[in-house]
Amino acid sequence: MRIDWGIAPVSEWAVDVLIFFGIEGSFALLPGFQRWLDGQGQWITRSAALKDFQGKFQQTAVIYGPADSNVPRVLVAGLGSEEKFDVEKLQGATSAALRKCRDLGLNRVGISLQGLQGLPVPIDSALKEVLVGGLLGLHRFDELKTREIQSSEVPESLVILDEGEPEQSIRAAPRAAEAVASGICLARDLVSSPANRVTPGFMVETARGLAQRYGFRLEVIDAERAGELGMGSFTAVAQGSREPAYMIVLERFSSIPEKTAPLVLVGKGITFDTGGISLKNKDRMDAMKQDMAGAAAVLGVFETLGRMNAGGHVVGIMPCTENMPDGKAYKPGDVVKSLSGLTVEVISTDAEGRMVLCDALTYALDFQPAAIVDIATLTAACIVAFGNEVAAVMGNCEALTKSILDIGSRVGEKYWPLPLWDFYFDHLKSDIADFKNVADRSAGAILGGIFLKQFVPASIPWAHIDIAGTAWTDKELGTAPRGATGFGVRTMVELACTLAVLGIK
Ligand code: BES
Ligand code: ZN
Ligand code: ZN
Numbered sequence: 001m002r003i004d005w006g007i008a009p010v011s012e013w014a015v016d017v018l019i020f021f022g023i024e025g026s027f028a029l030l031p032g033f034q035r036w037l038d039g040q041g042q043w044i045t046r047s048a049a050l051k052d053f054q055g056k057f058q059q060t061a062v063i064y065g066p067a068d069s070n071v072p073r074v075l076v077a078g079l080g081s082e083e084k085f086d087v088e089k090l091q092g093a094t095s096a097a098l099r100k101c102r103d104l105g106l107n108r109v110g111i112s113l114q115g116l117q118g119l120p121v122p123i124d125s126a127l128k129e130v131l132v133g134g135l136l137g138l139h140r141f142d143e144l145k146t147r148e149i150q151s152s153e154v155p156e157s158l159v160i161l162d163e164g165e166p167e168q169s170i171r172a173a174p175r176a177a178e179a180v181a182s183g184i185c186l187a188r189d190l191v192s193s194p195a196n197r198v199t200p201g202f203m204v205e206t207a208r209g210l211a212q213r214y215g216f217r218l219e220v221i222d223a224e225r226a227g228e229l230g231m232g233s234f235t236a237v238a239q240g241s242r243e244p245a246y247m248i249v250l251e252r253f254s255s256i257p258e259k260t261a262p263l264v265l266v267g268k269g270i271t272f273d274t275g276g277i278s279l280k281n282k283d284r285m286d287a288m289k290q291d292m293a294g295a296a297a298v299l300g301v302f303e304t305l306g307r308m309n310a311g312g313h314v315v316g317i318m319p320c321t322e323n324m325p326d327g328k329a330y331k332p333g334d335v336v337k338s339l340s341g342l343t344v345e346v347i348s349t350d351a352e353g354r355m356v357l358c359d360a361l362t363y364a365l366d367f368q369p370a371a372i373v374d375i376a377t378l379t380a381a382c383i384v385a386f387g388n389e390v391a392a393v394m395g396n397c398e399a400l401t402k403s404i405l406d407i408g409s410r411v412g413e414k415y416w417p418l419p420l421w422d423f424y425f426d427h428l429k430s431d432i433a434d435f436k437n438v439a440d441r442s443a444g445a446i447l448g449g450i451f452l453k454q455f456v457p458a459s460i461p462w463a464h465i466d467i468a469g470t471a472w473t474d475k476e477l478g479t480a481p482r483g484a485t486g487f488g489v490r491t492m493v494e495l496a497c498t499l500a501v502l503g504i505k
Contacts, residue, residue: 077097180490198289216251237330243271315364369460412490
């Protein structure tokens with residue numbers, strides 16, 4: 001769907017359908033809608049459809065006018081009650097509205113800027129969220145379908161209508177929204193794609209495409225080189241797979257000439273997790289194609305930053321490999337030496353995420369980072385704790401954790417903190433190595449964080465995000481169809497754009 005501007009006197013607005021929003025339990029309509037009704041849309045006020053519309057979240061009502069008029073239909077989309085309003089409601093309502101337009105086969109959809117007045121968000125960010133919600137709501141992953149494919153893109157365009165030239169921050173919203181949506185959709189497509197397509201090599205090619213398109217530096221470390229460098233933990237996981245493994249490094253330099261310390265984003269890139277010799281149960285093992293969602297989110301961030309040409313100095317490190325059972329696979333009981341020099345006793349080969357991330361974290365230190373954020377589908381325990389709607393965040397820096405929570409609530413991604421108190425480390429004590437990779441089942445998500453904490457000096461602000469629950473959805477969400485969600489992209493993009501003002505450094 002294209003986004004266009006339609007700057008013209010209200011009487012000249014011409015679209016197949018014009019979208020407005022409605023709030024539940026509010027007698028008064030939003031002021032821009034009311035104004036339009038008083039001027040152009042008096043026919044609507046006589047329609048029973050408007051009277052029946054309650055404004056419930058994601059409720060839509062299509063009101064039909066004279067077929068020969070410039071605006072033959074109005075679609076009102078419910079935002080829910082004012083008390084419960086947040087950006088997710090605005091995104092979800094727009095998504096519902098545009099899906100309805102798609103079902104009706106409507107091509108030219110209008111949205112009035114004035115119609116966004118009266119919401120508890122500034123109009124430029126309201127517009128951005130509306131556009132992000134619309135683009136995400138319409139996104140589908142159908143590259144692998146050969147039958148029942150939708151041949152044309154419906155709606156073709158979303159026209160932002162206004163009577164006068166809008167100010168700069170509003171003008172910038174479509175480009176920013178398209179950049180964000182394309183980053184999220186890239187992450188979604190990579191995660192929804194099966195593991196026989198998205199191999200570590202495919203991740204490299206995707207990173208290469210981004211590097212070429214946007215001028216990022218790309219470094220690809222293959223397993224042999226990783227071994228030479230001393231990444232014994234990463235190569236231990238990789239050695240069980242016939243698919244070549246890679247540690248991918250993408251670097252975006254800031255436009256500011258002086259050298260600034262980067263934000264380093266580390267993403268778990270297990271393109272398929274069988275559990276290895278600690279083999280997983282056969283039930284829903286197919287879901288483990290999603291185990292590279294952290295790395296996919298990092299690639300998504302680079303797609304967005306590349307399109308926006310914003311974001312300061314950012315490095316992405318993505319350890320990518322399969323985790324397979326094989327004659328050469330690493331085994332429970334093995335002791336491996338990580339890049340940091342620390343030795344790890346492998347109790348479960350299914351705790352492979354932390355095994356690849358720890359070497360990526362150590363590699364991150366070479367960049368003298370201002371902060372490190374890692375993102376991973378790390379533990380089933382995180383799903384037990386938070387379900388599929390909320391990601392866990394932990395780390396060594398309250399300011400960083402808090403900014404992730406705050407950014408998340410601003411952009412519609414939910415995070416909640418878990419503690420990394422030192423006594424938890426006792427669970428990981430090993431008789432023969434520096435520590436073990438897992439303990440028993442208790443405090444599973446926290447122990448993942450405690451393990452990773454061993455590899456980051458306390459002086460470097462670091463956060464670990466566990467997206468085991470949020471990377472995928474089995475039910476259709478407000479702005480995501482069933483499948484991958486692209487969770488984390490937006491938060492990390494915002495972080496990359498605001499880190500300098502956090503006072504971290
Ligand atoms: N990739 C899994 C975690 C996961 C589970 C992600 C479900 C998404 C959905 C991870 O590698 C894993 O297997 N973790 C183990 C850790 C355990 C052995 C300490 C787990 O959570 O069971
Ligand atoms: Zn695993
Ligand atoms: Zn895994």
